[in-house]
Amino acid sequence: MRSAVLVVPTLEDLVSAAVAAPSIHNTQPWRFRLDPDTGTLEIRAAADRGLRHIDPTGRALHFSVGCAVLNLRVAVAHFGREPVTRLLPRPTEPDLLATVRLGGTTASSTPHLYDALWHRRSSRFPYSERPLPTAVLAELAEAAHAEGALLSRPGPAETDRLLQLTREAEHRNTADPDRAAESRRWVHEPNDAAFGMPPATLGPQDFLDRIPMRDFGAHRHPAVLAARPFETRPTLMVLSTGHDRRADWLRAGQALERVLLVATAHGVRASLLHQALEWPDLRDQLGQAPGDRPAHAQMVLRLGYGPEGPPSPRRTAEQTLAEVPLSAAR
Template identity: 55%
Template sequence: MTAPVLDAPALEKLVSAAVAAPSVHNTQPWRFHLVPEASVLEVWAVRERALPAIDPEGRALHVSVGAAVLNLRTAAQHLGWSPGVRLSPDPSEPDLLAGVELDSAAVCRAPAVEALYAAIWRRHSIRSPFTGPPVPADVLAELADAARAEDAELELPDDAETARLLHLTAEAERHGTTDRAQRAESRSRVRRPGSSLYGIPASALGPQDAAGRLPMRDFGALAPEQHLAPQRFEERPRIAVLLTHGDRPVDWLHAGMALEHVLLAATVHRVRASLLHQAMESRFLRWEARDAHHGPAFAQMLLRLGYGPEGAPTPRRPAADVIDGS
C-alpha cells in the first residue's frame, strides 16, 4: 500500500479522532504537538482542565488522555501507518504523557482496525435505561480481549459482586452529593446552550432509577427543578470492572487505552456503555471496588453494558484548537 503522508489534512484527521475520546465530565484535558523531524505526535496533559476535588491525584485525567491515545493510534492505523506508542516517554516532562511515532507504513489495513475507527464517531456514553437482551457471552469475551490487549483486565462479576459494587457506587454518589467541593465541581460541568465546548450538555444527562437499584450520577442533586422523571432501569445490570495490575500514572494511561478499546469494540457490536465513575473518585472506595479473589489489581472504572438507544454526543474542541502552533 502507498506510504501515508503526514500533511495538514492527515494531522487534522488524527487529532479529530483523538479528541472524540471520552474524558471525565468532558474536560478534554489534552493538547497535541507535532515533532515533524521525528514524525512523532506528542500528547500533553492540560492541567488547568483537571478536577481537583474529584480527581486530586490526576488519575482520571490520565485515563482520559489514555483514551485519546488509543483513538490516535487507531486513526494512524486507519490512515496507513504502523504507529508506535510510548507512554510517559520523558521523565523530565511529567505533562508529556505519550508520543505516537508515525515513521513506518503498515503492510495493510486490518478489518478489525477499520471497524474500530468507524466506531470512534458513533461511540457515545448513555445514562438512560437499557431495554434489550443481555449482552451475549461471546461479545463480553471479545471486550475482555480488548482490555487485555492494552495491559488491563475486564472483570465480569457475578450477581453478588455486582450488588456489592453498586452499593459502593451508591455510597460514593451520596458522598459526592453532600461534599460541597465535589458537588460544586460536578454540577459546574453541566453545559448550558451556547456555553463552552467543555462539559456535559443537559441533553446528555439521564434520569434516576425509579427502583433505586442503579446509582446513576445525579447532576441535579439538591436542585429538584433540574431532575428528569425517574425511570425503571434493568433489573439485572451487566457491570464490568476495568482493572490494572499497577496503579502508577503509566498504568492509568493503559487503563484509558483499555477503556476506549473496550468502548469501541462494544460500539462495533451495538452494545451501549454507561460509565459509573463515582466510586473511583474515593481512594478507599476504589480500593474496595477490586475483587480480592482477582489477585493484586487496581480498579480504574466501572462500566454498565447493555442494549438501548444511542447516547447523545457531547461537544468537542476542534482539532485546530488543540494542536500547538496551529
C-alpha cells in the same frame, strides 16, 4: 515517515479522532503538538482542565488521555501508518504523557474500530433486559487484555456489592459541597463552550435507586433528573490493572477505549460508573472481590442495549492544535 507527507487535512483528521475520546466530565484534558521533523504527535496534560476536588491525584486525567491515545493509534493505523507509541517518554517533562510517532506503512487490521470511534457515545439511559451474548463479552475482555488490562464480569452478589459501593460514593459526592460544585460547573448548554456536559446527556435517575447514576451536581435541578425504571439486572464489568502507576492509568485508558469501541461496533451501549473510584477507601474495596487476586480497579462499566446517548461537544482539531502553527505540518 517524512514529515512532508503529513499534510494538514490528515493531521486534523488524526487529532479529531483523538479528541472524540471520552474524558471525565468531558473536560478534554489534553493538548496536542506535532513535531514535524519526526512525524510525532505529543499528547500533554491540560492541567488547567483537571478536577481538583474529584480527581486530586490526576488518575482520571491520565485515564482520559489514555482514551485519546488509543483513538489516535487507531486513526494512524487507518491512514496506513504504524503508530509507535511511548508513554511518559521524558521524565523531565511530567506533563508530556505520551507520544505517537507515525512509523512505516502498514495495513489497518481494525477498520471497524475507526468507524466506531466516530459513533461512540456514553448512554446514561435505561437499557433493555436483553443479555449480552457470551461471544461479545469474551471479545470485550480480549480487547482489554490486548492493552494490558483485565476486564472481569462479577456475579450477581458481587454486582450488588459494586452497586452499593457506587451508591455510597454518589451519596458522598452530592453531600460534598466542593465536589458537587465542581461537577455542576461542567454542566451547561453546548453552545456555551466546547467542553462539559449538556443537560441532555445526563440522563434520568433510576426510579428504584438500584443503579446509582451520577447527577453531575445537577441534583439542585430536579426537572433535569426525572426518574425512570432501569434494567433490573444490570451488566457490570470492572476494568483493572495489576499495578497503579501513572503508566498503568494511561494503559487502562487505552484499554477502556478499545473496549468501548468494540462495544460500539456490536451496537452495545455503555455508561461509566466512576463515583466509587473517586474515594480511596471505596476504590480499594472495588478491587477486593472474594477469591480474586488483588487488583487496582480503574473503571466500572455498565453495558447493555438501549438508546444512543446524545453527543457531547468537542473542540475542533484546529482549536486543539492552536498552539502549534498548522503550516509546520505542510
